[in-house]
Amino acid sequence: MAGLPNNNNSSRTLKQWQQLFMSQSATHFAESYSHWNNVKGMGIPTCKHEHWKYTKLEGLLSHHFISTTACKVSIANLEALSFKIDACRLVFVDGHYDSLLSDPDTGFWKIKIEKGAARQSLPAPIQPEIFLHLTESLSKETTRIYLPNSNIAARPLYILHISQGSENKETLNMVHYRHHIDIGDSAQGQVIEHFVSLDPKGHFCGARTSMVVGNNAHLSHIKLACENSASYHFGHNDISISRTAVVHSSTFIFGAKLTRHQTSAQMNGEGSNLVINSLIVPSGKDISDNRTYIEHNNSYCLSRQLHKFIVRDFGKGVFNGLIKVANKAIKTDGKMINNNLLLNPLAEVNTKPQLEIYTDDVKCNHGATIGHIDEEQIFYLCSRGITRKDAQKIIIYAFAAEVTEIISQDAVRNMVLAHIAAALEVSK
Numbered sequence: 177m178a179g180l181p182n183n184n185n186s187s188r189t190l191k192q193w194q195q196l197f198m199s200q201s202a203t204h205f206a207e208s209y210s211h212w213n214n215v216k217g218m219g220i221p222t223c224k225h226e227h228w229k230y231t232k233l234e235g236l237l238s239h240h241f242i243s244t245t246a247c248k249v250s251i252a253n254l255e256a257l258s259f260k261i262d263a264c265r266l267v268f269v270d271g272h273y274d275s276l277l278s279d280p281d282t283g284f285w286k287i288k289i290e291k292g293a294a295r296q297s298l299p300a301p302i303q304p305e306i307f308l309h310l311t312e313s314l315s316k317e318t319t320r321i322y323l324p325n326s327n328i329a330a331r332p333l334y335i336l337h338i339s340q341g342s343e344n345k346e347t348l349n350m351v352h353y354r355h356h357i358d359i360g361d362s363a364q365g366q367v368i369e370h371f372v373s374l375d376p377k378g379h380f381c382g383a384r385t386s387m388v389v390g391n392n393a394h395l396s397h398i399k400l401a402c403e404n405s406a407s408y409h410f411g412h413n414d415i416s417i418s419r420t421a422v423v424h425s426s427t428f429i430f431g432a433k434l435t436r437h438q439t440s441a442q443m444n445g446e447g448s449n450l451v452i453n454s455l456i457v458p459s460g461k462d463i464s465d466n467r468t469y470i471e472h473n474n475s476y477c478l479s480r481q482l483h484k485f486i487v488r489d490f491g492k493g494v495f496n497g498l499i500k501v502a503n504k505a506i507k508t509d510g511k512m513i514n515n516n517l518l519l520n521p522l523a524e525v526n527t528k529p530q531l532e533i534y535t536d537d538v539k540c541n542h543g544a545t546i547g548h549i550d551e552e553q554i555f556y557l558c559s560r561g562i563t564r565k566d567a568q569k570i571i572i573y574a575f576a577a578e579v580t581e582i583i584s585q586d587a588v589r590n591m592v593l594a595h596i597a598a599a600l601e602v603s604k
Contacts, residue, residue, distance in 0.1 A: 185237040186220040192241045196314060196350060199243065203316040205295035211312035218306040227305070230494045230526045231465045236348075236408055236434055241380065244349035246270040247340045249277060249374065254338075257372045259587050263334035270339055271316055271351045284329045285365070286322040296320075298356055299386050299414065302440035303469045307410040311382035315354035321367070325360035325390070332366035332396075332585075341377020341406065348408070352382040357397075361390035361418075368588065371401045371409065378406035378433075386414040389421045391445060398588065401429045401437070402595060405460065411437040419445030419474075426582065427454040429464055430595040436465040443470070443477040443505075450479040455579040455592070457599045458491035465494040468512070472505040472538075481512040484579055486572060486596065488519035495525070499540055500532040508538040516546045517575050572596065 197212050220237070221228040246269045254267065254277055264285055267277035273289045290296060295318045301308055323329055339351045357367060371381060381403060389395050401409050409432045417423055429435050441450055450470065458464040470479050485493035499510045516525040529542035549571055557567035576596060583589040 185234070189237050189241065190216070190220060193310065193314070196241065196243050200314065200316065203292055205293055207297060208313050211309040214304065214309040215306055215313060218309070221306065227496070230492065231434075231436060231463055236380075239348040239378070240346055241350050242342065242347050244270045244340065244342075244351060244379070246272045246274070247374065249274070249338055253374065257338060257374070258336055259334065259368070259370065259585070259591065261332070261334060261585050261587050263332045263368065265334045265336060266319070268335070268337045268353060270349070271353055273317065273319065282333065283331055284323060284327040285333050286324065288320040288322075290318040290320060291316070298354075299388065299416065301412070302414045302442055302471070303438065305438075307382060307436065308384060308412045311352045311354065311384045311410070311412070314350060314382065315352040315384070317354070319355040321355060321357045323359050323363045323365045326362045327360065328363065329365035332368055335367065335369045337369070337371045337381070337383070338374050339371070339379045339381050339403065339407070340374040341379045341404070343377065345378065349379040350382075351379055353384070355385045357385065357387040357395075359387070359389045359393045359395045362392045363390065364394040366396040367398070369397070369399045371403055373404040373407055376404050376406060378408075379403075380408045381410070383409070383411040387423075388416045389418060389423055391419045392421060393418070394422045396424045397426070398583065399427045399437075400588070400592070401432065401435060402591075403432045405431055405433055405462075407432045409435045409437070411435075413439045415439070415441040415450070417441060417443050417445060417448040417450060420447040421445060422449045424451045424582075425453070426579070427466070428592050428595075429454075429456045429466070430599050432462070434463050436467070438467040438469070440469040441471065442473055443479065444473050446474045447476045448474070449477070452479070452481045453579045453582065454483045455486070455576055456484070456493060457486045457596055458493055459488045459599050461490045463492045463494070467495070468497040470499050470510065472499065472501045472508045472510060475504065475506045475508070477505065478509040479511070482579060483514045484576065485516045485525055486519065486576065487516065487523040487525060490522050491524070493525040495527040495529070495544075497528070497542070498530045498532060499542070501535060501538055501540065503534040505535055506537045508535075508540060510538075510540040512542040514544040515575070516544070517572065518546065518548050569597070
C-alpha cells in the first residue's frame, strides 16, 4: 500500500478506520468510496514525508478509534459553550445537525442538511491529503449553506460544533463535520465556525468547509478551534473566489494536543481580493501545524496573509505557505508574512513560506521572523512602574493585536484574548 509506514500502530489505525468506514455504509454517497480509496492509497504519513517532517503522529496513532453517537446537550451547556452574539445559530453535536438547539429562522441564509445517498457531489479538494479524505469518507452528513445573489445578511451565520470525548483514555471518539458555503453574486455575509469540547475527555475532530464566492461578493469567514487539551483537530478550508470578489478568512486555534489546519484558495476571477490571517497558541507539549496554499489564476488579483504563533513551554508551531502564480496571472500582488513569538527557551517554530511564479509583471514577497520577548521592552515598561508579569502581557497582547483587532464582534474578540491569557498564563 503506497505510503503506508511499516509499523504496527499505523497498520492498526488504518484497519480501525476501515472498520468505521464499513460500519457507516448507510451514510455513504458516491464520493465516499473514492475518498476512502484515497485514504488507503496515501497511507499514514511519517516524518520522512516532507509535509509531515515536523508534525509527528505517534501520539495520535497510539489511540484506539471509535465512532460516537450524538449525545444530548442541555440548554445550560449550550449557553455556556456558545458566544453571546446577535447571529443565526446552527448547532452540530458529534457530527450531526441538532435542529432543536439551532435557530429556526436563519434570515437570508438558506440551509439544507443532506444525509446518506441523498448527499450531492461536492467540489474537488484543492490540495488533498489523507486527513482531508478521511473526513470526506467518514462524515455522515453535508451542510449546504447558500446566500442568494445580491442578498446582504445583516446577521452573521454562527456554526457551533460540540464534540464529546471518550470515557476511556486510550480511545478517541471520531467526529467529522462537512460544510459547503455558496455565496451568490453580489451577496455579502459573515460565517463564524466555533469548535468546542463538551467535556475534558479526548476526541478526534475532522472539519472540512468548502466555499464558493460569486462575482463581486463579499465573505468574512472566522474559524475558532477551542477544544480541550486531550483532543486532536484536523481542519481543511477550501475557497474558490470569482471576479472582483472579496474574502477575509481568519483562523484562531487554542488548546488541542495536536492540530493541523490548512486553508487553500483559488483566485479564479480577475480582480479578486483575499486576506488570510491566523493566530495559533501552542503550549505544554502541543503541536500546531498551519498551512496555506494560494493559487493566483487570473490577473489583477491581490492576496495578503499574516500568520502568528505564540509558543510557550515545550510547544511547537509549524507553518508552511505557498503562493502560486499562474502564467496568465499578470499584475498579481501577493504578500505572506509569518511572525512567531517564543516565550520559553525550549519552545519551537518551523516555518517555510514559499513563492512559485510562472509569469512576469507581478509583485510578490514573503517573510518570516522568530524571536523572544525583548528584554529592553520589559525594562522600559518596568521602569514606568509596571510589573514584569504585566509587562509581558502587554507585549504579548500587542503582538497578537494585529490579528485580533480585525474581529468585529466584541464577544468573539474577548474570547480570543481570554484564551491567550489562559493558554499562556504568561511565562515567568
